Amino acid sequence: MKTAMIRKALLSTLAASAVMMATPALAQNAALSISFGSSGYGQSHDYGRGPGYGHGRELQARAQRIERRIDRLEYNGRISRREARQLSWQMDEYRRLEWRYARDGLSRREYADLSYRLDRVQAMLREDRRDRW
Numbered sequence: 001m002k003t004a005m006i007r008k009a010l011l012s013t014l015a016a017s018a019v020m021m022a023t024p025a026l027a028q029n030a031a032l033s034i035s036f037g038s039s040g041y042g043q044s045h046d047y048g049r050g051p052g053y054g055h056g057r058e059l060q061a062r063a064q065r066i067e068r069r070i071d072r073l074e075y076n077g078r079i080s081r082r083e084a085r086q087l088s089w090q091m092d093e094y095r096r097l098e099w100r101y102a103r104d105g106l107s108r109r110e111y112a113d114l115s116y117r118l119d120r121v122q123a124m125l126r127e128d129r130r131d132r133w
Contacts, residue, residue, distance in 0.1 A: 011075065067091050070084055087125055094118065
């Protein structure tokens with residue numbers, strides 16, 4: 001009973017910290033959108049502008065879903081703690097790279113790289129989940 005309560009508290013803390021980590025990036029993106037206005041500067045690479053509008057936000061939402069899935073599968077015992085740590089480490093690496101790319105705008109190559117990395121983490125997650133059953 002006590003372990004279940006600790007796990008619930010830990011999961012809610014993790015979710016809150018993920019939101020807190022994403023907030024500055026979202027605020028920076030909004031500031032970029034406001035400061036560039038309709039000048040056209042940076043529109044092809046900004047996170048929420050140009051061709052592929054909203055793809056940066058799509059990647060962020062996808063990464064959050066994957067992180068929640070990792071936590072949920074570990075909590076349910078469908079992946080081991082070691083597997084969850086490895087997957088979380090991969091997601092941390094992804095978040096650092098996402099932040100670095102988004103600082104000066106997200107190009108198509110960078111979008112493709114981030115999408116590929118998320119695909120790899122999802123494949124690892126599927127493989128680790130199958131190992132347990």
